[in-house]
Every structure is written in C-alpha cells, then in structure tokens.
Amino acid sequence: MLSAGDVQIRVAPDEREEEPERDRREDCDGRGVLSRREATPSPGRGRGLIEGGSSARGKGQRSVWTGGGRPGEYASALPGPFRVSGSVPPGFAATARMTLPLIDLHAQHASIRDDLDAAIARVLAHGRFIQGPEVAQFEEAFAAYCNVGSCIGTSNGTAAFELVLRAGGIGPGDEVITTPMTFIATVEPIVLAGARPVLVDVDPQTALIHADAVEAAVTPQTAAIMPVHLYGQAVDLAAFRSLADRHKLFLLEDAAQAHGAAWRGRRAGSVGDAATFSFFPGKNLGALGDAGCVTTNDEDLARRVRKLRDHGRMDKYRHDEVGTNARLDTLQAAVLAAKLPHLEQWNERRRQHAAAYDAAFANVDGADPLRVEPDAVSVYHQYVIRVANDRDGARAALAERDISSGVHYPVPLHRQPALEGIARGEYPAAEALADEVLSLPIFPELTAAQRTAVVEAVASFVGAPAVGAPGL
Ligand SMILES: Cc1ncc(COP(=O)(O)O)c(C=O)c1O
Numbered sequence: 001m002l003s004a005g006d007v008q009i010r011v012a013p014d015e016r017e018e019e020p021e022r023d024r025r026e027d028c029d030g031r032g033v034l035s036r037r038e039a040t041p042s043p044g045r046g047r048g049l050i051e052g053g054s055s056a057r058g059k060g061q062r063s064v065w066t067g068g069g070r071p072g073e074y075a076s077a078l079p080g081p082f083r084v085s086g087s088v089p090p091g092f093a094a095t096a097r098m099t100l101p102l103i104d105l106h107a108q109h110a111s112i113r114d115d116l117d118a119a120i121a122r123v124l125a126h127g128r129f130i131q132g133p134e135v136a137q138f139e140e141a142f143a144a145y146c147n148v149g150s151c152i153g154t155s156n157g158t159a160a161f162e163l164v165l166r167a168g169g170i171g172p173g174d175e176v177i178t179t180p181m182t183f184i185a186t187v188e189p190i191v192l193a194g195a196r197p198v199l200v201d202v203d204p205q206t207a208l209i210h211a212d213a214v215e216a217a218v219t220p221q222t223a224a225i226m227p228v229h230l231y232g233q234a235v236d237l238a239a240f241r242s243l244a245d246r247h248k249l250f251l252l253e254d255a256a257q258a259h260g261a262a263w264r265g266r267r268a269g270s271v272g273d274a275a276t277f278s279f280f281p282g283k284n285l286g287a288l289g290d291a292g293c294v295t296t297n298d299e300d301l302a303r304r305v306r307k308l309r310d311h312g313r314m315d316k317y318r319h320d321e322v323g324t325n326a327r328l329d330t331l332q333a334a335v336l337a338a339k340l341p342h343l344e345q346w347n348e349r350r351r352q353h354a355a356a357y358d359a360a361f362a363n364v365d366g367a368d369p370l371r372v373e374p375d376a377v378s379v380y381h382q383y384v385i386r387v388a389n390d391r392d393g394a395r396a397a398l399a400e401r402d403i404s405s406g407v408h409y410p411v412p413l414h415r416q417p418a419l420e421g422i423a424r425g426e427y428p429a430a431e432a433l434a435d436e437v438l439s440l441p442i443f444p445e446l447t448a449a450q451r452t453a454v455v456e457a458v459a460s461f462v463g464a465p466a467v468g469a470p471g472l
Helices: 105-111 113-126 133-146 157-167 188-192 211-216 237-247 299-308 330-361 391-400 428-436 448-462
Strands: 008-013 055-058 062-065 073-075 085-087 092-097 150-154 175-178 196-199 222-225 250-254 274-278 292-296 313-315 383-386 437-440
Touching: 105 113, 113 133, 113 330, 133 150, 133 292, 133 330, 150 157, 150 299, 157 188, 157 250, 157 274, 157 292, 157 299, 188 196, 211 237, 222 237, 237 250, 292 299, 330 383, 330 448, 391 437, 391 448, 428 437, 437 448
Parallel strands: 175 196, 175 222, 222 250, 250 274
Antiparallel strands: 008 092, 055 062, 062 092, 073 085, 150 292, 274 292, 383 437
16 A cells, blocks of 8 residues: 655755745645644755765655755655655755645746746846736736736735725625635625625535525625635636626626636636636745736726726826735746746646546545536646545544645634624535535646555545545
C-alpha cells in the first residue's frame, strides 16, 4: 500500500524561520491544511540545497532529505511519481518533507519560473508599481478569457464585492439572497453596505443554491441575488439570469473559486450584471499575494467601479465622489498575466484528476463525491467528498499519512458568531454538508500515485477496499 504522497520542498528565506503562509492558517480557500507536520526550521544558508546525498525515508512517512543533484537545485531522491524538482533561488534554503499538500504552489511556480521572473523584472525596470501598464493588459486578457466586456482589477475579491455593491446601488433597506455554504467574504460586503443578507439552503448533492429556492425567498425588498460558484462548479446561470430578469434583480456572481468554469458554454463571470473573482494565491488563477477583480458587460457599471476603486478620481486631484483605494497592484497584474495563458491547461488537469478520483470513489462506500451537473463545466477549485460517518476521523487518518485535507466550510454562515442577529435560520442541508465535506488534494501537478495514496487512505478509513479501483 502506498503511504505518503509526495515530497514537498519547502523553501524559506534564510532570515525567516517560518512556514509558508498557506501552511499556517485555515482560511477561506482550502488553504486550510491539516497535516501533522510542524514547522521545520530552515537549516541555514545553503543547507538543504543539493550537495550530493540521498533521501532517507522512515517507514514511508518521513523524508529526511539530504540532497542529490547539482548545487542550487532541489530534487527529491524518491523515485517516479514522488519525485519533485526545481531550482532554489540564491539566498534560500530548502527542507524536504513527505507531505502531500492540498495545493502545491511550489510546483506550479517552478513550472513557469522563467515567465514569472521576467514579468517581475519588467515591472521593476519600469517602476510603475501603481496603475502600471500590466494592470490594463491583464484586465483586457482576463475579460477576453471570461468572454465579458470589462474586467476591473481590484486589491482582492472582498473589495471587488464592496465596489460592485456600491456601484450597483445596493444599500440600506435592500435584501440580498445568497448561500450559507460559502466563505464569509460573500456576505461581509452585503452587511457593510447596510443591506441584509438572506440565506437559502443548498442542494445537498452539489452544495450550490438553486434558482427556484432563491425565487421562493424573493420579497419586495430583494434587490440582488448572489449565487456562489462553489468549489469551481458554476450554478445554473441560465436559471439565475431568467430569475433576475423576471424580478428585475441585480445578479451578482461570486466567481472567487470559478476561473474558467461554465454553464452550458457560458463562462462564470459573463452572465451576471457583474461578477467578482479572487486571485488569492491558492485560487485556480492566483497572484503572489492578494488580488481580485470585477467583471461586467455593463459599461456604466465598469466605469463606476473603476472610479470607486481609485478614490473616486477623474484625474489626479479631482475626485468626483468619495471612493476608496482598492486597486490591483501592477506586480500582481504582471504575475496574473504570466499565469493566465496556463489556466486552461491547469483546469483541464484538475478535471482529469477529478474524473480519476470519481471513478475510484465509485467503489468506496462511505466516501461520496459531490455531484457536478451535466451542464456544468467545473474547474475543481476543490475536490470534495462527503464522509457521512466521522469526517474528522477521515481527516486525521489522512494526516497520519501526511496527506493534507481541508473542510470548506465547517461552520455555515448562519452559525457564524459575526452574523448573530443578521443571518439566522434553519438550513439543514448546509449543516449536514458542514459536518461531512472533506476537500482532498487537487492541483494540476498532482500525480496518479498521489491520488492513489489519497483514495487508499480514505478507503481504508471508511473500511472499503480501493485497491484496483478503476481510474487509479
Ligand atoms: C467564495 C469566496 N468568495 C469571496 C472570497 C473573497 O476573496 P478574497 O480572499 O480575494 O478577498 C473568497 C476567498 O477567497 C471565496 O472563497
């Protein structure tokens, strides 16, 4: 039986003895990682780089990596699918672990390192760090990718929401209908705008809200509806569009997890009156820090969002209205522009991994993948199964084998202390999902052996044989 998944090379600057951000916190995006690993101090300048040595592997659990290649490069000494490699920048030290992460950004960045370096170097050379040319270039490219008229880069996805609600005139007295099964950033901007979030329960098989449930919650106060393309699966955009048109409601898509997703050929972000994306590092298209955007086909709305994100400015010291500072950094735009050409291929790899997982879990009673509708093209931001019997035990069993997992989300919004008195109600499907969902490692560079290790760990926990399952 395979045990651990991969060698993960962790690279930390010599002066900082800390773990990469994504390993330290549980957050909105699956960046929630459960692993029994603790931080390993960086061994100091130069150490951990390849100096000629071997990887010692204790009981398939731990890799004490001592190198084995040319100086300045890293590579695991493990064979075949467990092997990873890349180059360690000067001044960095690397340590190796056998942790299979939920998402491996090191592998992604190593694969396009030259493009990233060149993009960053270009920004350093021209020095226009605020509103530099890369911002408009990326906006144009991402609008074309989404097949939408305008893209307006923002400092993050939450800010994108705030801007679009303001530009859409949503405020006090208004109700906005959305889902309890999402990250809190979906409703924070509603509350901050002075409007009231109204939650409707989700489909237990997809974790998405349906247009008919939303329609049943429409009141004369309803101003906007805000479906979330959760885990990378687009909601039924045709049904939501027609609902919004019938009731004259503002349709705002939360596409934070759905770069490239589609419903019947229409891309997420192109059907609503507006949509917001997050480019948080762990997203399918991620920056090297916070970033986000608004997409829309409404030119007036686009103009207003553009103005609001930059202090309500007309020109440098003429301010039409009170805005804010929520601009997309030039450096982040340059990084996103360098990554965008790879997004289709990365999403396709995720779909292949998901199809293989689906086939394997079809033989595993007690571990049920969420359903993807036939009309939806998912980009599998997360690959999520339901473990009805002791999900947290399954997580611990994975962690025992050094396989990271996540829970999105353990506390539905109507149970969040921050929303006490704001969003309360009975949402049994969301509650059941919160108890049972388990996000498994998925990222383009995942290997078949790693998938096998994941399926075997889950199968052995739920007591089902997975060996020889098709798709592995
Ligand atoms: C569904 C959803 N909506 C909104 C956001 C907010 O995006 P950001 O973290 O860029 O502010 C996130 C977080 O990533 C998210 O997962």
